[in-house]
Amino acid sequence: MNIPVVDFDVYRVGVDDVADEKLNVLCKELKTAFTEVGFVYLKNTGIAQQEVDAVMDISKKFFLLPDEAKIPFYRGNHAEQNHGWVPSGTERLNPLRACDLKEAFNITSLHPSVKWPSEEALPGFREMQVSFFLRCKDLSLRVLRILGLSLGLDPEVFTSKHTQVGGEQNASTFRILYYPPVRAESVEDGQVRCGEHSDYGTITLLMQGPGEGLQVLARSGDYISAPSIPGTVLINIADLLQRWTADVFISAKHRVLLPSPGDMSTRQSVAFFLHPDDEAVITCCNGVDKYPPVKALDYLNERFKDSYGRK
Numbered sequence: 159m160n161i162p163v164v165d166f167d168v169y170r171v172g173v174d175d176v177a178d179e180k181l182n183v184l185c186k187e188l189k190t191a192f193t194e195v196g197f198v199y200l201k202n203t204g205i206a207q208q209e210v211d212a213v214m215d216i217s218k219k220f221f222l223l224p225d226e227a228k229i230p231f232y233r234g235n236h237a238e239q240n241h242g243w244v245p246s247g248t249e250r251l252n253p254l255r256a257c258d259l260k261e262a263f264n265i266t267s268l269h270p271s272v273k274w275p276s277e278e279a280l281p282g283f284r285e286m287q288v289s290f291f292l293r294c295k296d297l298s299l300r301v302l303r304i305l306g307l308s309l310g311l312d313p314e315v316f317t318s319k320h321t322q323v324g325g326e327q328n329a330s331t332f333r334i335l336y337y338p339p340v341r342a343e344s345v346e347d348g349q350v351r352c353g354e355h356s357d358y359g360t361i362t363l364l365m366q367g368p369g370e371g372l373q374v375l376a377r378s379g380d381y382i383s384a385p386s387i388p389g390t391v392l393i394n395i396a397d398l399l400q401r402w403t404a405d406v407f408i409s410a411k412h413r414v415l416l417p418s419p420g421d422m423s424t425r426q427s428v429a430f431f432l433h434p435d436d437e438a439v440i441t442c443c444n445g446v447d448k449y450p451p452v453k454a455l456d457y458l459n460e461r462f463k464d465s466y467g468r469k
């Protein structure tokens with residue numbers, strides 16, 4: 159089984175006022191992908207590869223700063239807010255493994271009070287991250303609208319619970335990730351770059367640097383490779399949307415293992431995790447009561463306890 163590539167041109171970012179009938183093919187293709195695999199590569203999204211490359215370049219500059227320069231932005235393990243810097247070896251996406259060998263910076267709020275590296279330290283960093291956050295927000299809400307339509311529901315069934323993305327009352331996060339070179343002698347037993355996990359929120363947009371690394375758990379029970387395909391955005395269903403759809407859409411597990419011994423290459427990716435508004439109550443959308451209603455923020459906080467440890 160492969161991860162399908164779907165053409166999003168008809169509803170790409172920037173195209174508005176498309177009649178719902180014109181979205182029929184797209185609805186069908188996405189529904190198939192998300193009920194069978196949980197992941198899809200979208201091409202012609204309106205987000206250009208050059209934009210992704212530029213955001214990766216400036217992100218790498220951040221990660222290569224000395225730790226002292228990044229500490230002021232430290233997220234903390236029991237933070238009220240997800241915004242900020244996550245040093246390598248702090249988060250474990252698979253709680254049964256040692257901490258992941260990856261470093262990240264989360265952009266969760268666009269509020270002016272939020273702390274950013276200064277313009278002197280990293281010219282253009284804040285502006286580029288904010289503008290990319292907004293591009294991802296736009297694309298993810300388009301995908302969500304298609305998903306509502308594809309289930310024969312009100313097209314705004316999901317988007318109507320995502321009204322404050324980028325604000326203080328919504329946990330959606332744009333995350334830049336850096337996987338430093340792996341030194342075999344300092345790797346703990348079972349430690350990997352990113353442990354097996356499924357994402358927590360509604361959907362995730364992922365763009366990877368060149369090469370292999372990401373693997374997705376297929377229905378067969380085998381992990382399949384999900385390399386970067388330049389010019390595409392990889393989209394996956396996350397756990398809360400699986401629950402919301404009473405398991406119609408699948409939130410597939412994925413991971414990044416270690417490179418082969420002696421391979422000292424680094425890896426980069428950027429991800430946008432779309433979450434419902436904090437106070438949104440998520441109830442199965444198709445009239446069944448497979449899962450009890452849950453408040454989006456309560457659900458997320460429970461999941462963070464797995465990856466950062468319980469107090």
Ligand SMILES: O=C(O)CCC(=O)C(=O)O
Pocket residue numbers: 335352357364366372412413414426427429
């Ligand atoms: O870096 C990657 O390719 C995957 C990262 C990921 O799955 C995550 O942060 O949730």
Ligand SMILES: [Fe+2]
Pocket residue numbers: 355356357412
């Ligand atoms: Fe993930």
